[in-house]
Amino acid sequence: MDSLVRDCEKLSKHQTAAMNKTLGSVEATIRALELALTEPTSLASAHRQSKQTQDAVSEQLKELCTNVAKYGKHVERTFKLDLGVVAESRAFENKRTELGQAIMLHFLRSGDFDLARSFLTEDKSIAAEDSAWERFEAMNALAEQIRTHVLEPALEWALSKRTELEALGLGLEFTLHRLRFLQLVESGASVEALGYAREWFPHSNTSSERLDEITHLMGVFMYARRLGSSPYAGLFGERRWGEGAHEFAAAFCAVQGVAGASPLAVSVAAGARALAVVSKVSSLLRERRVEWSQQDELAVEVPLPDDMRFHSVFACPVSKEQASRDNPPMALPCGHVICKASLDKLARGVRPGATASGRFKCPYCPSMAAVGDAERVHF
């Protein structure tokens, strides 16, 4: 890509030069002709000038076109994927409304209420999603306040939802208390900060890590006047407000039972990883007259990062097949897990022709087991 940017820069310079020369040439002829108006004897030289301009213009602009074409070839070499094959699928036919709703929810979640309104006006098939609107309006208002260092409303919400937050294992309340504590210390109100800590820190989730953290925080009083150069300097960075707002939004969504991150954004990010891979495979499938989106399963694996893993996926280590309702994962007494189909095969393999009740060795360790010893697991 670097060389492409450089080439573009070169093209830019050349285009400016070429066009300037061309315009200069045309101007010269205009001047010559204007002279010929008052001095008819200069007509012949005006004609010569015109011929000169004609040749110069042709040369300059032809060269410009060539250079543009060269740059074009460079771009073509860099971007060779043909998305047309994937675009042939009709998977989203008649699903415009559902997609519109997903986009609508994305706008609301991001706090882009003007965009949401505009979208509603321009596309009459989209529903207004009132409950989602209220929810995300509330969420964005509180998060925005955290970003502007106003913590009371968010704290009020966190306290009112204390049970739910604890049940979900979320430490939002402590995060907000800590922000308030640091805010007080930063403003020099050490006494008030200490009082705040005494009142609120003990109530928060007192796991051993939390106690360690509180102990660590208490040490900040020693550096009250020189926070910037203390070991605690990192705690006072500007980023903490954005991070606090982000944690708040995630906790808010968890309590409300909705997704923590925009599903649309997550899907598009997954798609950015998948599209190139699927595109390449689809070209091969097309030769066999098979359409990629009509298959039961994608032909190729798309590697996903941990934050896009939402469900357990079990692939049998023996057969490499994915587990399904008809072929569930089975745990052997030794703790190794294989799919039912592989289990049956192993059991039958012991005595060919006999019923599947023989003992067999686990494929991964020396322990023996019988089919009946294996139990279904649910991930």
Add this chain to the structure above:
Amino acid sequence: MDKINVDYMLAIEEPFMKVPLEQLKREARQSQKLAERETQLVTSGLADLIKKQSSLPAEEYTCMLDGLIDKLKVLKRKLEESKQEETLLIHRSKQRAADLNELNDFTSATQSGFQRWCRTRLERVLIDYMLRNGNVDTAKQIMEKSNLEHFADSSLFALVMSTERELREQHSCRGALHWCAENRSALRKIQSSLEFELRLQEFIEMIRGKKNPEAIAYAKKHLTTWSDTQLPRIQRAMTLLAFSPTTTCPPYKHMFDVARWDGLAHEFRMVIFQLYNLPSQPLLHLLLQTGLSALKTPACQSDDTSEHNRNCPVCQTDTLGKLAQGLPLSHHSNSNLVCRITGEKMNEDNPPMRLPNGYVYSLSSLTDMAHKLGGMVKCPRSGEVYSLKDAKKLFIS
């Protein structure tokens, strides 16, 4: 898997890079043709003038010379406009290349810079979607909000939409034919018969307006040039002259159908997209189709909602879930286990533990639970209570 595969990310940005380039090619070619033609006319005009100079009265001399000067002045203005347009397009090209080049700066998908880049990409994908669907105001707002004008191809979509409107609502081929005339060689390269279809429609309209003699003259002028490829259809068109617009005879009834205008609008859109390397479906569609597929597991479409994960896009039953219906499931050749309680990965560092009822959870979540419940754990899915000691480690090779 926090690594970024830059090649894959770049591969799908072909339309993003190619559109301004195609526009630039056209602009440069058009100004070259115009400049060559006009300067040639002026030169030959001057040669002519020199020949007649001695026998010409003063006013005519001045008049002819003025005419040539005006021609050049007009050319100069057009060239200046062209120069501006080209500069804009090259600048746009550079900005897009620079944006894509940024990808090389990021080393991990968790970096905030990369996340910001992804947000920008989502915004420009949404702009493309809105422009394609005619939601121009929403598109403009997104552009203004995030300064993304240079990432959007607004002028191209504006052309598409205004021409479509002209075809669909005003039943006029004027704009479309003008565009075809300017892009004839490109259309020939992709073997498009769009211009023929437009001419045919105008011919049909003349018959509808009972202007048969004009229709015949029109056909002679504009349809016969397509004889080598479209003869059967031209013959059928000529036969149409014998029918009235209210005919019920099948092939000819269809030719008089007003819905043909919608077909023309659609065809125009598809041809222009093809010429500019834009996919026939919005990029948002392509990303979602493949993305949802890559995320989709049997659990997502299960009727048992306890299998759903609130964070999983495919489990959003009303919106993305509906879009994912009918799409292929994701393919995995290796296991990847996720704890139902915490959503965290279960591997050697945090092994999966099997309760006596067959349900599996991560060791860390069970330990946390036991800590709060005095050594006991409660299965969230079945409600049964066991001692932590009864949980057995599983090994997923």
